[in-house]
Amino acid sequence: MLKKRCISLYVENEVGVLAKISGLFSGKSYNLDSLTVGTTEDSTISRMTICLTSDDQTFEQIKKQLNRSVEVIKVVDFTETQIHMKELMFIKIWDCSKNDKTDIFRIAQVYDLKVIDYDMSSFIIECTKSEEENNSIIKILNKNYPNRIEVVRGGNVAIEALKI
Amino acid sequence: MSITGAELFVKALKEENVDKIFAYPGGNITDILNALYKQNDIELILPRHEQALSHAADGYARSTGKVGVCLVTSGPGATNLVTGIATANFDSVPMVCFTGQVPTHLIGNDAFQEVDIVGITRHICKYAVTVRKRSDLASIIKKAFFIARNGKPGVVLVDIPKDIQMEFGDRHYPESIEIRSYKPNTSVHIGQIKKAVDILKKAKKPVFLIGGGVNIAHANEEMKKLAEKSNVPVITTIMGKGAIPTNHELFVGNIGIHGSFASNSAISEADVLFSIGTRFNDRITGKISEFAKNATIIHVDIDPASISRNIVVDIPIVADAKVSIQAITEKIDRLNTDDWLKQIKEWKEKYPLKMKSEGLTPQKIIETINRKFDNLIVTTDVGQNQLWTTQYIELDENKQLITSGGLGTMGFGFPSAIGAKLGNPDKTVISISGDGGVQMNIQELATAVAYELPVILCIFNNGYLGNVRQLQEFFSKGHYSCVCLKYDRNCDCTVAKNVPKAGCAKKPYSPDFVKLAESYGAKGIRVINEEDIEKAFDEAAKNTKTPTIIEFMIEREEDVLPMVLLGNPLNEMIIEK
Structure with a gap:
């Protein structure tokens, strides 16, 4: 069944590992929605959060291919796990009228966004939410301020939830 | 006492029990070659092209069970290895390839003969790495041999910048290594x-x-x-x-x-x-x-x-x-x-496997090999020659077949036979190629002559890239596009058995393999009639100091049968034409 999946990947923090993993996806024609990477509490290990859409059989194969890569220490499937997953997003809006400004502060209030910078007519909004929520916010802002917004997204970062 | 990276390299390879390195020189491995000059435990083999070098190391590994070792310079030396790396890795052959690299301070500078060989080979080998610090050299070589040998065997590439080969440092080489990210399964559930x-x-x-x-x-x-x-x-x-x-x-x-x-x-x-x-x-x-x-x-x-x-x-x-x-x-x-x-x-x-009974058929040639030799390694190239061999060759404890099954690399057969012979001097080594694939690494005749390797190179000459011709016969209405290897490039001028049509060029094919063999200092025999198969192998077997080419002029449009057409189930086979 085609659905969204998430993998947390522990890899050696070495030159070329990101190229190896991303190349594995392109080389084998696996779909890749987002990939984030950063070092962990152990500076020799990096951790990637990989989000993708695939059917069951392809997903099994992806996990196996990742596992057999010499640089990969551990593959953790987050698809059916309780996790915290967020994506950082910045949005810049410009050419704002007085009314726009009032609206933007209201939107920020309603959707719990943070205005982190603004001048006479422009804003920068910071948003740390799920990928779907970020999609909706882009949709709203695009509708209200067509051709006046700039979006940069960081990709999903996930960690396993605490067990109650 | 500290030693150079190049000296440590030699020490490491000795400890890994390497007895032969397939090497081609170049500016960025001169230090290692110099270190190898001063010892007698490891023999250097010099093929005539890096692609053939990698196939020779591959054939050596497949026929001995040891790790095949390649040593080439940076840039073109390294890129010429690519096909050989993919071939060996696809067939799970343990191989370690060392490439020279420009000095670390020049990496990324588009320096002379610089190429990102680790980036190029990352997805066609099991593991590829550049040594960035002299202090890492020993553990990386140890790791390379461990990864190549263990689990599903494969190819590891180690890229060594020139300054690291020259730098003095620790002489210690570890006895074992623990790789937290690579723990192959050794037991069974x-x-x-x-x-x-x-x-x-x-x-x-x-x-x-x-x-x-x-x-x-x-x-x-x-x-x-x-x-x-x-x-x-x-x-x-x-x-x-x-x-x-x-x-x-x-x-x-x-x-x-x-x-x-x-x-x-x-x-x-x-x-x-x-x-x-x-x-x-x-x-x-x-x-x-x-x-x-x-x-x-x-x-x-x-x-x-x-x-x-x-x-x-x-x-x-x-x-x-x-x-x-x-x-x-x-x-x-x-x-x-x-x-x-x-x-x-x-x-x-x-429905036994069989070809038509009259004439000089591949079946008869291979069956003669089956009869005449009992301590044997046969390597093949890729195409019809390979398929006929895999159909008709008889194997047992003393007879091994070496073929490029996964990647299907033309030009593999002859150099891999050279590697196999170097590893098995007491065995008869026969390489079976077509007239197409053999020309992809024909220069290795020089290597076989230089190292006195009496490999028997059988060329099934049909003047075609026969396997593709067969596909075109079945799937492209007989439109023979881009497959003719005759002297006249459109193939219109020749009929069966290389007899030129009236008014056409006299030379039916190019090159003349018998003369070619002789020019390299090897022996050349041409077989046109089936009665001469046996005699040709007898003569080849007597030629113990140089390689022998036996060129078999086979039927031009012989097909490999039986055959399952694309998309059909396995048991629906075309048995006869």
Whole structure:
């Protein structure tokens, strides 16, 4: 069944590992929605959060291919796990009228966004939410301020939830 | 006392028991070559092209079970290895390739002969790494040999910048290494084995399908025992051929689009398919939905990624072939397969592998090899020559077949034979090529002459890139596009047996392989009639100091049959033209 999946990947923090993993996806024609990477509490290990859409059989194969890569220490499937997953997003809006400004502060209030910078007519909004929520916010802002917004997204970062 | 990186390199390779390095020099490995000059334990072999070098190291590794070692310079030296790396890795051959690199401070500078070879080969080898610090050199070499040898064997590339070869540092080389991210499975899950054996015991029409994994694990003796104890017939892929002797009564034949009718029929009708060390490549399955559709499928493979990838498997067993075969043999009893074996025998008798009886056919040539040599390594190139060889060659404990099964690399046959002969001086080594593929690495005649290697190079000359010609015959209405190798490039000027048509160029083909052999200092024999096959091999066998080319002028449009057409199920075969 085609659905969204998430993998947390522990890899050696070495030159070329990101190229190896991303190349594995392109080389084998696996779909890749987002990939984030950063070092962990152990500076020799990096951790990637990989989000993708695939059917069951392809997903099994992806996990196996990742596992057999010499640089990969551990593959953790987050698809059916309780996790915290967020994506950082910045949005810049410009050419704002007085009314726009009032609206933007209201939107920020309603959707719990943070205005982190603004001048006479422009804003920068910071948003740390799920990928779907970020999609909706882009949709709203695009509708209200067509051709006046700039979006940069960081990709999903996930960690396993605490067990109650 | 500290030593240079190059000296440490030599020390490391000695400790890894390397006795031969296939090397081609260049500006960025001169320090290592200098260090190798001062010792006598490791012999340097100098082929004439880096691609051939890598195939020679590959053939050496496949025929000896040791790790093949390549040493080439940066830039073009390294890029010429690419095909050889992909070939060896695809067939799970343990190989370590060392490439020189520009000094670390010049990396990224587009320096002379700089290329990002690690980036280029990352996805065609098991592991690739640049040594960035002299202090890492020892552990990286240790790691390279460990990764190449263990688990599913493969190719590791180690890129060593020139300044690291020159830099003084520690002389210590570790005895063992722990890699936290690479821990191949060495045991076998007994619960899964038990399940598999229980299913096998109940089978009425069981078959073993054996791939290259059994040959790589050197589990041939064990496989024969298992087949005999269980009384279950054995079918092989071309990479698995020789898993049990081909004259064994339980051996059925090869599976696949050019497999035998009996094998393909047996797979199609089997109720239990017990496969070991094969990844169910598209060339063996035919139409996937019809493949072994009545069978419960058990699959043993060291690589979890090979399991349930192409076909869905009922009982997966992730383990080394040898360990699993031993575990299965312990638990299995003799099955009552008499009716099933009788049925398979009928299929064999109904449609045996055979070519037409008159003329100089590949079948007769290969059967002569079968008769005349009993301590033998045969390597093939790729194409019709390979398919005929894998169909007709007889193998046993003393006869090995080496072929590029996964990547299908033309130009592989002859250089791999050179590697095999270097590793097995007491064996007869015969390389079988077409007139196309042999020209992709023909320069290695010079290597074989220089090292006094009496390899017998059989060229099946039909003036065509025959396998593609055959595909065009069946699928492109006989439009022979881009496949003619005759002196006249449109092939209109020649008819069968290389007799030129009236008014056409006198020279029917190019090059003249007999003269070519002689110009290299090798022996050349041309065979036109079937009566001369035997004599040619006799002469070649007497030529013990130089290689011999035997050029066989075969029928121009001979096909490889039987054949399963693309998209058809395995048991629907074209038997005759």
